[in-house]
Amino acid sequence: MYAVMKAGGQQLRVRQNETVTINRVAGDVGSKVTFDQVLMVGEGESAQIGSPLVAGAKVEAEIVAHKRGPKINAFNYKAKKNVRKRWGHRQELTELKITKISAGK
16 A cells, blocks of 8 residues: 655655655654645555545654755856856755555545
């Protein structure tokens, strides 16, 4: 069974015992997190599709690690104006292990 859930501004398809990486979630390493914005639960003919959310469905996960993504470099340049600007960014990420998917009703 799998679920499609909303977390960190993304929609993710997750299975039980799977490890996923999402935008930073508040909490300590080893703590439990529950996501109740579930868009779809099930598999095949028994799939429940929400409109927009499946009532009572939850995805429970455990925080495995907090980390940072790869560095993204950006550069602005304007010809003949001596204007140059360089900056970088690293996204804050959380690695989750999906422990339980409950379908609700």
